[in-house]
Amino acid sequence: MGRLVLLLLCFALIGFEVGLGFRIDENDLTSDESVWGLYDRWRSHHNVSRGYYEKHKRFNVFKQNAKFVHSFNKKGGASYKLQLNRFGDMTNEEFRRFYAGSRVNRLRAAPEAPHGDDSFMYAEADNLPPSIDWRARGAVTGVKDQGHCGSCWAFSTVVAVEGINQIKTNKLVSLSEQELIDCDNKANQGCNGGLMEYAFEFIKQNGGITTEENYPYKAQNGKCDALKMNMHDVTIDGHQNVPTNNEAALMQAAAHQPISVAIDASxxxxxxxxxxxxxxxxxxxxxxxxxxxxxxxxxxxxKYWIVKNSWGVGWGEQGYIKMARGISDKRGLCGIAMQASYPVKNSTSVAANNQVPRS
Structure with a gap:
């Protein structure tokens, strides 16, 4: 069967996170005056700048979101909680349209898509640990922030490559999403979206990827720096796809390394x-x-999956979300098991193919 391909526009964020928790009290919602006070505190907390007319335009949206969050948490009974994060004065329709609108080239048959090596190396893996956290094992860098750029595909790719590199070399190296945005542009589209499988293929064909320090993140499309692109600090040998719609297979893979996945986050x-x-x-x-x-x-x-996002540490659990695992839908919650993939690295060398000396 042909691999379904997703060109991810992603959910970009405006600005950068400065605050963490933001609580709502019952008294904050008793009148428009009290909600205005809450809105002012929320804007200050998240460093959100709004002009006079924009504030008044956004007030009712904020009020409805505040009521939604407070009502959900007050009702209780759920295994998770909500919070007024920096999306607090944006409608869900705007959230969907602006961050996952018609520019997304969603599921489509694509025979030209990279298929990996058409095998699944973990198919026979058994006796899996009941839990695993690659953060605790030193294979995950700190939470990053994609900013106002639809580059989630690059961040997802980099998490997986950073992870397998640390597992193979025992060295955790923060890698460059910006290199992928600027240079991996034959199929991927930078801040306008992309696919992790294409990015794995680019890294393999390019001979590696450089560090975040060497090619820092700009949250915007840029011209490819060929010199930096050819500084191959970390290499991979290819990628494989996790069998589609199979959480058991996803667990087999995740027990061995961090995995890139696509979800419905709208x-x-x-x-x-x-x-x-x-x-x-x-x-x-x-x-x-x-x-x-x-x-x-x-x-x-x-049961849950530990999922690393790229919206900064102020969203979710310090930038992470625990997503329910083992649900009745074979696609997984939010489609998490529909299109998972991971890089393959056989070498224990950090930069086996690095041909460019640093000055």
Whole structure:
């Protein structure tokens, strides 16, 4: 069967995170005056600048979102909570349209798509650990922020490459998303979206990828720096795809390395996720690239995936979300098992193919 390809526009963020938690009290919603006070505190907390007319235009949107978040949390009974993050004065329709609109080239048959080596190296893996967290094993860099750029595909790719490189070499190296945005442009489209499988193929064909320090992130499309692109600090030998719609296979892979996955992140609950095991409503129109960096279960037995996002540390659990694992839908929650892939690295050398000396 042909591989379904997703060109991810991603969910870009405006600005950079400066605050973490933001709480709502019952008294904050008793009148328009109290909601205005809440709105002022929210804008200050998240460093959101709004002109006079824009503030008044956004006020009712903010009020509805504040009521939604407070009502959900007050009702209780769910395994997760919500919070007024920096999307607080944006409607979900705007959120969908602006960050996952018609520019997304969603699921389509694409025979030209990279298929990896058409095998799954973990197919026979058994005796898997009941839980694993690649952060605790030193294979995950800090949470990054893609800013106002639809580059989630590059961040998802880099998480997986950073992970397998650390596993093979015992060295954690923060790699350059900007190199992928600027230079991997034959199929991917920089801040206008891309696909992790194309990015893995680019890194392989290019002979490697350089560091974030050498080619820092700009949150915008730029001209490819050929010199930096040819500084191959980390190499991979290719990539493989996880069998489609198979959470058991995804678990086999995630037990061995971080995995790039695509999800539907357009729902209101996902928009305002704060903590806990997410079980909210979401579809399977894949529009966002993230990475599975582990899995586990709560004391109550709720199974989850540990997912690293690229919206800064102020979203979710310090930039992460626990997404329910083992649901009845074979596609997984939000389509997490629909299109997963991972890089293959056989060498234990950090830069086996580096041909360019540093000055």
């Amino acid at each position: 729902g209101s609950a996902f928009q305002f996720y704060s903590e806990g095991v997410f079980t909210g409503d979401c579809g399977t129109e894949l529009d966002h690239g993230v990475a599975v960096v582990g899995y586990g279960a709560t004391d109550l037995g709720d």
